[in-house]
Amino acid sequence: MTEKKDLLITCKEATLLICKNQEKAITLKEKIKLKAHLLVCRVCDLFNIQSNLIHQHYTKMNAENIETYSLKLDATKKEALQHHLDIELEK
Amino acid sequence: MLNPKNWINFYADYLLNYAYFRVRNRELAEDLIQERFISALKSQHTYNGTANEKTWLTAILKNKIIDYYRSSLSKQSKITDSINGNTNNDFFNTETSFHWFEKKQPQDWNNTEKSIESAEFNAALANCMQKMPEKLAVVFSLKYIDDEATETICKEVGITSSNYWVMIHRAKLQLRECLEKNWFIK
Numbered sequence: 001m002t003e004k005k006d007l008l009i010t011c012k013e014a015t016l017l018i019c020k021n022q023e024k025a026i027t028l029k030e031k032i033k034l035k036a037h038l039l040v041c042r043v044c045d046l047f048n049i050q051s052n053l054i055h056q057h058y059t060k061m062n063a064e065n066i067e068t069y070s071l072k073l074d075a076t077k078k079e080a081l082q083h084h085l086d087i088e089l090e091k
Numbered sequence: 092m093l094n095p096k097n098w099i100n101f102y103a104d105y106l107l108n109y110a111y112f113r114v115r116n117r118e119l120a121e122d123l124i125q126e127r128f129i130s131a132l133k134s135q136h137t138y139n140g141t142a143n144e145k146t147w148l149t150a151i152l153k154n155k156i157i158d159y160y161r162s163s164l165s166k167q168s169k170i171t172d173s174i175n176g177n178t179n180n181d182f183f184n185t186e187t188s189f190h191w192f193e194k195k196q197p198q199d200w201n202n203t204e205k206s207i208e209s210a211e212f213n214a215a216l217a218n219c220m221q222k223m224p225e226k227l228a229v230v231f232s233l234k235y236i237d238d239e240a241t242e243t244i245c246k247e248v249g250i251t252s253s254n255y256w257v258m259i260h261r262a263k264l265q266l267r268e269c270l271e272k273n274w275f276i277k
Contacts (some may be wrong), residue, residue, distance in 0.1 A: 010189035011180060016260045017119040023234075023241065023259075051263050054270065057207050057216070058235045071101045071111055081125055081138060082099045083232065088132050 007034050014044045022055050092148070093138055098128060104144060106152055113156050113232050115221050123159065127152045130189060153237070157247050160229045164248060179257070182264050197267065200275045212274060219269035230255065231262040 009017070017034040020026040026034070038045045073081075101135060103124065110120035131151050138147055181191040191197075206212065220228060233239045239247075245255050 010183070011191050012183040012189035015182075015264065018254060019260050019263055020256065026240065043191050043196045046199060047267065048268055050197055050200060050271075051202060053207055054263075055235075057212075061213075062236065064236060071104065071107050071117070071120075073107050073124075078099050078103055078120065081128060082105065084125075085095060085128060085132060087098065088129060 007033055007036050009037050011044050013020070014041065018044070018048045018051060019031055022052065057073060060065075092140075093135055093144055095135070098131075098144075102148055103128075105145070108147065109149060109211050110152060110156060112140065112217075112220075112236065114159065115225075115228060115231075123155055124152065127155050130155075157233075160248060164229070165228055173239055179261050179264060195268065198276055200271070205275050212215060215270060215274040218273060219266055220254075222269055223265060227258055227262040227265070229265075230258045234259065 014037040017030050106124045107120055110123045114120050182195045186191050233244045245252055
């Protein structure tokens, strides 16, 4: 009986295990508990699917080296900085 | 070979974006890259020629950002309070043995036309990253953008492994919710 009870985890625990699973930092026992939870909990199952989607997006972004922002430093600031560096270079 | 004459031209914009994505404050990002160019110049002798110039400059900037994180984290005493156990209970109801609060439950994204593949999604993601509290964004970006090992992050930022998981857990709960509200289901 106690073993059966051990299998049950809360949604809070399940979502934490989902995070650990994504980083492959989950033990076998935890994985079993998570699987069992996901079979009966649609909400956590959705969380699992969606956070995997976000996770994959990051992996892809890193692999393709996508720049998420495209800021430019002002030309005047660049000049000032270049000037500063030139002075340092001459030292 | 390092060629400091070209640094600003070649790398200033790249490094600005790099810093901004992490510290999420333009002025601060600009200050950080300025400081970094100067100190890179002074530490040219440490360049051993194995990495390329861009990688080398990025690595020095990254160290500077980690220093900044560390000092900013140590100033916020509340961090330790909020990562000691009680956190994330705004998503899960303690009175119903930690079921999701109804208004916090993930909604199905399949009924929406919105896709994660579009360019606008990246903007939504960036916005949600901006909304993340700094301490979470720090840990999250080190892991998901810089792909650092968890042990390294804990050591660099000065947190325990269980703090790390609480923070990643929270970051993901918040990020998913934010994307749902601001992108998938508006």
